[in-house]
Amino acid sequence: MKLGCSRFLLSCHVLLCLSAIWVPATADVPVAHLTGCQAKCGEVDIPFPFGIGEQCALHRGFNINCTTVNGILKPFAGYVEVTKISVPDGKAWINATTMSWRCYDVATDTMSYQNEGLDLRNTPFWVSEVDNKIIVIGCNTLAYMRSFPYVIGCSSICEDVTLENDKCSGAGCCQADVPKGVRYYNGYFNTNYNATKRCSFMAVMEKAAFKFNTSYTESTVFWDTYNGTVPLVLDWLAWPSTCDVAQNMSSYACASTHSECVNSTIDEPGYRCTCAVGYKGNPYVQNGCQDIDECLEDATLCVSGSGTCTNTAGNYTCSCPRGKDWANGSCQSHFPVIPVVGTTVGLVVLVIVLACACMIQERRKLQKMKRDYFRQHGGLILFEEMRSKQGITFKIFTEEELQQATNRFSEQQVLGQGGYGTVYKGVLEGNVEVAVKRCKTVDEQQKKEFGKEMLILSEVNHKNIVKLLGCCLEVEVPMLVYEFVPNGTLFQLIHGNHGLRISLATRLGIAHESADALAYLHSSASTPILHGDVKSSNILLDRDHKAKVADFGASILAPTDKSQFITLVHGTCGYLDPEYMQTNLLTDKSDVYSFGVVLLELLTGKLPFNFSQDVAAREKSLSMMFMYAMKVNKLEEILDDDIKNEESTEIIEEAAELAMRCLEMCGDNRPSMKEVAEKLDSLRKVMQHPWVQRNPEEMECLLGEPSSMVSSTITSAECFSIEKKAVNGLQSGR
Incomplete structure (x- = not known):
């Protein structure tokens, strides 16, 4: 088989296949079924709101073309074949040419790649997270699906493992869940992964249609089985309004x-x-x-109780012969009043006794389940440690306490959602506002270590880190309770359409406070902690725009074993450390790289990654755009307009140089977070001084390294005098 240009050209159509503009007509759209419209195409039913031809569909997003292929009529949406449509379920099944592949070319002794994707934006469709899976086939293969803000995939190996049919859990085949609401995606392979000289494949496809066969890891068997076209289930909506x-x-x-x-x-x-x-x-x-005629569809209704089933609008009733009434699922004879009353009272008492017994039994089961979860998550170890340590403020909450605090986890209380869970606003007794995080999943290894890890995180105490107040362990997946920070995230401050001007001083203050918090986690906490997910949406702001770093437990709650890191890839586009993508090992320098991107956001006001198809490759990534601008000495062109015209040019350039050091490709060449925090602190203090912005030589004294004085026209003694004057000025408030 030749995986070449013809398949590539067809894949290009996939990105356009369903992108008929989903813009309703300005005139009222007739909703009655139109007479004269074709009801089927070949063997596939085409129910309204879908229709063959725009005049037969609710709107252009549901327009179906009925085309003859090899003598057989088949329905197509654009270039994609539609195999089934379900109106009750709101789903459509398609055959999508979206299988990405990587194969060894014997002739050139190189690996060839084809990364495929699907674009459903501006259509009524999205990829069903319930019916599909991300499937990766191959040996020594790490592949992933990228769809902003998600990077989700997995890795499969063949060495030292046994491949089994119908089993896709890492041996020759692995799978991952599809995130909710995906309207577009692209498949990618990790080119730095130690690939074998075989073919590897990645596809998002219907999970019910896939069964792994060990032969799929050999040559192009998987491709040939599906002919490069995989079944995919789409969810759809009728209209873009509530x-x-x-x-x-x-x-x-x-x-x-x-x-x-x-x-x-x-x-x-x-x-x-x-x-x-x-x-x-x-x-x-x-x-x-x-x-629905329930009596016709289920002939057993009422029969077991000797009754007669009668259909009613939207329901049914059971009737009995004269002298009997339908009660308790059967026809009951009339009895004299006294026996009936006695029997009724007896039955009521019996029902109450049985109900109480059942309630007690269920309550015991529930309590036992809660105790089991508490033990599994290391609650006993945590409790003993808390007793042995005096003065600890960490609290173990009950599930009922957190349900009451969050109004039973109401959707109106949701503060945000991420890869690890959902965060709710809650109010504890005494009107204490908190943020409650419900984690999505936790594996067996995490369960054993969870209590110990909570104790470590509870001892984190820094003014610029969101305080972990406690946890709930009596549920299947633990919940964490943090202090509530009221003023949103740094991401919202930078990119939100609020019309506020953010001064350079404010930006440097937020950057320094965030860096200081990360430096504390890396080196000053009782146990060093790697954040693992540094980004502007994980930096919260209080009412005075003071930064507080959140989600600092992500790396502890995430897998810590090397093999687990390789198996599952999670991250946020634009912030991921390229060295981590190559080695799959998280280090403190990974946090430094991600912080460098946050610093760029503060300086430029731009998003970390641009998914638009209309921009050049180097303009997609903010870090790449910045590196190029620095290389050609055009930093000013990418700076945020709010700070571009400020007089503190030297401070901005110093901050940009610091960002460049943080974004070094090799982690060993990056500064530590402590160095970053100290540098930002010095920039912030210089920014606060009222007379420091006029004289470049004075700036050189206060900002430059000792080595930078070599080419200066000012002497060391004069520089010392300037520094002393600056210190005295700050102390006197002048």
């Missing part, structure tokens, strides 16, 4: 009586229609939701 808005519009798509509107489950406005309980059919057409 139910509250849509129900007041004449173009409301839920046309049938007994239909209901269901809001989007992803973070975008939209809705789809469904039939009410007791009805089935197509809610998008007039009278499309028809009553």
Whole structure:
């Protein structure tokens, strides 16, 4: 088989295949089913709101082309074949040519790559996170799916392991979950991974359609099995507006009586229609939701109790012969009043006794389950350690306490969501505001070490680090309780559309406080802690714009064993340390690199990664754009307009030089976080001095390294005098 240009050209169409612009017409869209429209294409039903031709579809996003392929009629959305459409489930099945591959070329003795992807933006579709998986096939293969802000994948090996059919857990095959709400993605291979001279493959595909076969790791068997085209399940919405808005519009798509509107489950406005309980059919057409005849569909209804089933609108009833009534699932005879009352009272007492017994049994089961979870997560070890250490403020919360604090984890209390879990705002007794983090998953090794790790994190005490107040261990996945920081994130301050001007002094202050916090974690905490996910959205701001670093437990809660790091890749585009991507080993210098990107955000006001297809390759990554600007001496062109015209040019240049050192490709060449914090502190103090911004030579004395005085026109003695004057000025407040 030849994986070459023809397949590449076809893959280019995939990025355009479903991108029919999802823009509803300005005129009202008719929602009744149109007469004269084709109901099927070949063997595939085409239900409304889909239609063959724009005039037969609800809008252009649901337009289907019925095309003859090898003598067989097949439906296509753009260049992608549609194999099934489900209106009740809001899903569509397609055959997508999105399989990425990497193969050894014997002729050139090199590895050839083809990275495929899918773009569903500006369409009513997204990749179903329930029905699909990220599948990686190959030996010594690390591949991942990139979709902002996610980088998710896994690695598979063949050496020293046994490959088994139908088992995809790292031996020749691995899989990872698809994030929620993915509208576009691209597949990538880690080119620095020690690849074998075989073919490797990566695909996002329907999990029910995939079964691993050990032969897939040989040559191109996996590609040949699917012919490079994998089944994929898409979720869809009928209209890009919420139910509250849509129900007041004449173009409301839920046309049938007994239909209901269901809001989007992803973070975008939209809705789809469904039939009410007791009805089935197509809610998008007039009278499309028809009553379900439960008696006809289930002939056993009422029969076991000697009753007769009668269908009603949206339900059914069971009736009995004369002299009997339907009760407790059967036809009951009429009895004299006294025996009936006695029997009823007896039954009521019996039911109450049984209910109480069941409640007690269930409560015991629940308590036992909570105790088991508490032990699994190291709660006993944590409790004993807390007793042995006097004055510790760390608290172990109950599940009920946190449920009450967060209004039963209401969606209205959500502060944010990330790769590790969801954060809720809560209010404890005494009106103490907190942030409660519900972690998504925890593996067996983490369960054993969790209590010990919580004790380590509880001892972290720094004014610029969000304080960990406690945890809840009596649930399947532990919950963490942090102090509440009210003023949002640094990401929102820099990139939010709030119209505020952020001064250079404020930016340097936030940078110094964040660096000081990371330096504390690396070297001053009782046990050194690697943050592992430094980014502007993990730096919170209080009411005075003082920085507080959050999620500092990510590296401890994340896998710490080398093999586990290689198996699962998590990160945020734009902040990932390139050395970590090559070695899969997290170090303190990985945090330094990520902080360098945060420093660039503060200086430029730009996003760390630009996913737009219309920009040059070096402009996609903020760090690459910055390095190029520094190389050609055009730093000013990428600076934020708010600081571009400030007089403190030397300070900005010093900060840029510091960022360059942090972004060194080799971790050994990067400064420590302590060095970074000290440098930013000196810049911040110089910035505060009222007379330091006029004389470049004075700036050289206060900012320059000793070696920088060699070419200076000012003497060491004069420089010493200037430094002394600056110190006296700061002390006197002048």
